[in-house]
Amino acid sequence: MKVTIIGAGNMGGSIARGLSKSKLFADDNIVVSDPNEGILENLGSVCPNLITTRNNQEAASGAEIVILAVKPWLVQTVLRELKLKSKQILVSIASGITFEQLSHDLIEPEMPMFRVIPNTAISELESMTLIASRNVSPEMEALIVNVFSEMGIAMVIPEDKLEAATALSSCGIAYVFKYIQAAMQAGIEMGLRPDDAMTMIAQSAKGAAALILNNDTHPSIEIDKVTTPGGITIKGINELEHAGFASAIIKAMKASR
Incomplete structure (x- = not known):
């Protein structure tokens, strides 16, 4: 099966690297298109066996799955140029572009479509990926969920819930980074080396996430476990x-919706 990624920027490039690390596609069945030769060269230095091109139509031709990873304001232009067929599956990563808007720019507006919102951790196979679908069979939906589950956790939700969910997962990863950055600054002020502080906080965040994801628990329960009466943790929590x-x-x- 051939998958094509149109756009190799931050998100498209992250997806390409994630797919290359997953087990579903051979590298020579992953095609990445971008007009910027420098971006393609950088991607090729990390994933040398991927096929890259600057020709979007050439890239999409013959692909069973076409992942559109361009900026929202470029979607209309790029989609009209691709001339996709109904036998292909369109996966749009463009935030805020609805199925209705996508259909206006397709030759076959009733073709199978997915709106997919990953986050940048997809390059490390640790994305929280949101998926909404239109005009798809159960087999197609299972295929796309399987593809993105190889690169983290994939969740199917209705299209009208995408904005709220994007705030939590796609925007939310930036807030986690902000916490890590602020905690690093505290560690540095208290005399720790920056690299050491970053490792301590990042691993603590990773461990906290693992406790939630791997156990039948809740944040309040895990907080209670480390906030002993009169202890230092409860003082910080307060x-x-x-x-x-x-x-x-x-x-x-709420501001990110």
Whole structure:
């Protein structure tokens, strides 16, 4: 099976690297197209066996799955140039571009379509990927879920829930990075080396995520386990609450819709 990625920027490139690391596609069945030769060369240095081209139509020709990973304002132009067929599956990564908008720019507007919102951790096979579908069979949906499950966790949701879910998963990863950055700054102020502080915080975040994902638990339960009476952790937790930490996170998520 051939998969084509149109656009090799931050997200398209991350997906290409993730697919290359997964077991579903041979590298010579992954085609990446981008007008920027430098971007393609950088991708090729990391994934030398991928096929790259600057010709979008050539890249999409014969591909069973076409992943559109261009900026939203380029979707119309690129889709009209691709001239996709109904036997192909379109996967749009463009945030905010609805199925209805996509259909207006297709030769065959009733072709199978997916809207997929991953996050940049897809390059490390650790994405939280959101999937909505239109005009697809159960087999097609299972295929796309399987593809993106190889690169993290994939979840099928209705299209009208994508905006809210994007705030939590796609935008949300930036808020996790912001926490890591702030915690690093605290560690440095307390005398730790920057690289050491970053490793400590990143591994702690990874461990916290693993506890949630791998067990029948809840954040409140895990917090209780480390906040002993009179201990140092509860003092820090209370400082976060006094500073409006939870409220700030909620406001940030709602602002990202």
